[in-house]
Amino acid sequence: MEELTYHNPVLLNECIEGLNIKPDGVYTDVTFGGGGHSAAMLNKIGELGKLYAFDQDEDALKNIPDDKRFRLLPFNFRFLKQSLRLERVKELDGVLADLGVSSHQFDTADRGFSFRFDADLDMRMNQSGDITAKDILNSYSAEKLQNVLGFYGEVRNAKTLANVIVQARQQKKIERISELLRIIEPCIIGKENRYLSQVFQALRMEVNDEIAALKDLLVQATDLLKPGGRLVVLTYHSLEDRLVKNWIKNGSFEDEPQKDEFGRFKCPLKAINKKPIQPSDAEINDNNRSRSAKLRIAEKV
Numbered sequence: 001m002e003e004l005t006y007h008n009p010v011l012l013n014e015c016i017e018g019l020n021i022k023p024d025g026v027y028t029d030v031t032f033g034g035g036g037h038s039a040a041m042l043n044k045i046g047e048l049g050k051l052y053a054f055d056q057d058e059d060a061l062k063n064i065p066d067d068k069r070f071r072l073l074p075f076n077f078r079f080l081k082q083s084l085r086l087e088r089v090k091e092l093d094g095v096l097a098d099l100g101v102s103s104h105q106f107d108t109a110d111r112g113f114s115f116r117f118d119a120d121l122d123m124r125m126n127q128s129g130d131i132t133a134k135d136i137l138n139s140y141s142a143e144k145l146q147n148v149l150g151f152y153g154e155v156r157n158a159k160t161l162a163n164v165i166v167q168a169r170q171q172k173k174i175e176r177i178s179e180l181l182r183i184i185e186p187c188i189i190g191k192e193n194r195y196l197s198q199v200f201q202a203l204r205m206e207v208n209d210e211i212a213a214l215k216d217l218l219v220q221a222t223d224l225l226k227p228g229g230r231l232v233v234l235t236y237h238s239l240e241d242r243l244v245k246n247w248i249k250n251g252s253f254e255d256e257p258q259k260d261e262f263g264r265f266k267c268p269l270k271a272i273n274k275k276p277i278q279p280s281d282a283e284i285n286d287n288n289r290s291r292s293a294k295l296r297i298a299e300k301v
Contacts, residue, residue: 131207
């Protein structure tokens with residue numbers, strides 16, 4: 001397994017400690033990728049334990065370990081409960097989710113995730129998915145594009161950029177990263193790389209329906225966890241982190257706790273760390289892509 005070339009796992013020791021792994025427990029790594037986190041989990045799981053991993057990216061299949069305790073399910077993690085039911089798994093001792101895009105995906109030019117390369121505007125994590133970034137750029141209304149850029153990317157001049165994109169595509173369909181970069185250039189505010197990262201993040205999140213999938217995951221993972229089971233989630237931007245924080249604290253995705261029919265607060269999880277764990281300066285120096293990571297750990301009540 002070449003996890004270090006495929007993807008350098010972020011906050012690896014902190015994630016494994018957070019899971020509080022029991023040797024005979026049943027666990028899931030819902031973002032398998034290069035298999036770095038899974039390999040560390042298998043080192044802690046005993047002969048009677050089991051690890052189910054999820055990854056919808058076909059490129060991840062080459063990283064599957066030869067281990068009878070391990071099974072890869074080639075699906076989006078939003079199908080967690082349904083997929084595990086088919087494996088006759090009804091409850092879990094721990095769930096790990098690393099919500100970052102893998103280094104492999106960023107560094108593979110033809111996947112279209114990075115503005116460092118010229119390629120088709122794809123950005124699908126599931127390469128058989130129906131919608132690409134190209135589809136979004138050429139079919140969404142100016143208003144819908146503005147919402148995507150503003151909400152997912154926090155692009156400050158989202159309305160201006162959306163209108164420029166709509167005007168440009170009337171002359172020629174936008175198909176490649178180089179074409180999009182030429183369109184974006186006059187609209188850039190502040191640092192160029194940061195601005196482009198925000199635009200590409202917004203498109204990627206819309207292509208892969210990432211926020212809705214995260215909400216599905218959090219609900220299903222909480223349902224599946226045994227009392228005392230751990231939920232460990234790594235996020236990389238404020239929108240995801242806010243959702244995870246609210247879910248752990250309030251049992252809902254809003255800023256207020258969810259109440260049951262009798263008006264009682266309903267919080268199925270308790271936070272293990274009150275503040276998110278962040279990478280050390282040494283880890284950031286070693287792996288710059290870890291700089292925005294935040295780790296939250298919760299336990300099923």
